[in-house]
Amino acid sequence: MSEPQAAQESPGRAVAKVLESSDMRGKFMEALPPDIPPDRFTRVVITAINMRPELLDADRQSLYTSCLRAAQDGLLPDGREGVLNIYNTNVGTKERPQWVKKVQWMPMVEGVIKQMAKAGISVYAATVHAHDKIRMWNDDRGQHIEHEPAMFTTDSGPMIGVYARGVDRNGNVQIEAMNIDEINQARKASKNANGAIFEQWPDRMAQKTVLHRLRKRMAILDPKIAEDMRRAEIDDLDVDDDDIPPPPVKTEMPQAGQRPRALQAVVDHGQPPDEYEDIPSPAQAPAPQRRASAGPPVPPPDDGVDF
Incomplete structure (x- = not known):
């Protein structure tokens, strides 16, 4: 997948030529579902790059491979279904690190919902704030939830939880x-823990996490969809302490309580947990790091994109 030889071309034009080439178009056509034309997918990719030009400074092969991964998932890198993210990747060793900026495809909330819809599962996720009214219970008919958000108020309170509700083709309901x-x-376990996405959209990232948990409880019979969703969750959690270059930047993170507390218990008390703290500002947070894969490149813009 070599770029055209054009010394005077801008990086953006050179990348656009590769994405619009017959070779790449053929790969997109082979990977994409019938409802997404290759030309539309290519336009969305080019728009994503124009919105975040620093993608042009990252490893080009990882950029093209991430685009192919999005196509294989049947999702668009439009900032809603998924994003093209940049990670500092150590392609050397722990003793002699060599850091390279690589691109990775990351499905977002709407993308996960779209994938589950393909499997015949109707699902949604919602954030719970301190001033919301919520009730969850189980009985012999299954799981139930009632949620009344404090929408029409100037202060809905801090986020105290998230939940996801899914219904399969047979009408079976699962709630996580x-x-x-x-x-x-869960945030601590993610390679994005200190990244801009968590800083700017903590509720959306939390919703994606609870959707991943719900997915494990739903019967997804299509092996491709099941594998795509499993791979997306692994990508979110693929991190190792050895990947973080010294000196480490300490970021204050809320500590979990000594006893597990259900979301209902939190809401009943009407207060967020004592350990709740504000999410660190972007100025405090280091860039996300990622271990280089020994296999083929892992086949999404986040700072100004509307999720």
Whole structure:
């Protein structure tokens, strides 16, 4: 997948030529589902790059491979279904690190919902704030949830939890909920823990996490969809302490409570957990890091994109 030899061309034009080439178009056509024409997908990719030109400074092969990964997932890198992210990747060793900026495809909330819809599962996720009214219960008919958001108020309170509700083709309902302690623990496990996405859209990232958990409880019979969603979750969690270059930047993270507390218990008390703290500002947060893969490049803009 070599770029055209054009010494005077701008990086953006050179990348656009590769994306619009017959070779790449053929790869997109082979990977994309019938409802997404290759030309439309290519236009969305070029728009994503124009909105975040620093993608042109990252490793080009990882950029093209990430685009192919998005096509294989049947999703658009439009900032809603997914994003093209940049990570500092150590392609050397721990003793002699060599850091390279690489691009990675990351499905977002709408993308996960779209993938589950392809499997016949109707699903949604929502954020719970301190002033919301919420009730969750189980009975012999299954799981239930009632949520009344404090929408028409100047202060809905801090985020105290998220939940996702899914219904399969047979009408079976599954509900997954996470309180703020569980959200923070999941964030710590993500390679994006200190990234701009978590800083600017913490609720959306928490919703994606609870959707991944719900997905494990739903019967997804299509092996390709199941594998795509499993791979997306692994990409979110693929991090190793050895990948972080010294000196480490300490970021204060809320600590989980000593006893597990269900979301309902948090809401009943009407207060967020004592461990809740504001998410660090972008100025405090280091760039996300990622271990280089020994296999083929792992086949999404986040700072100004509307998720």
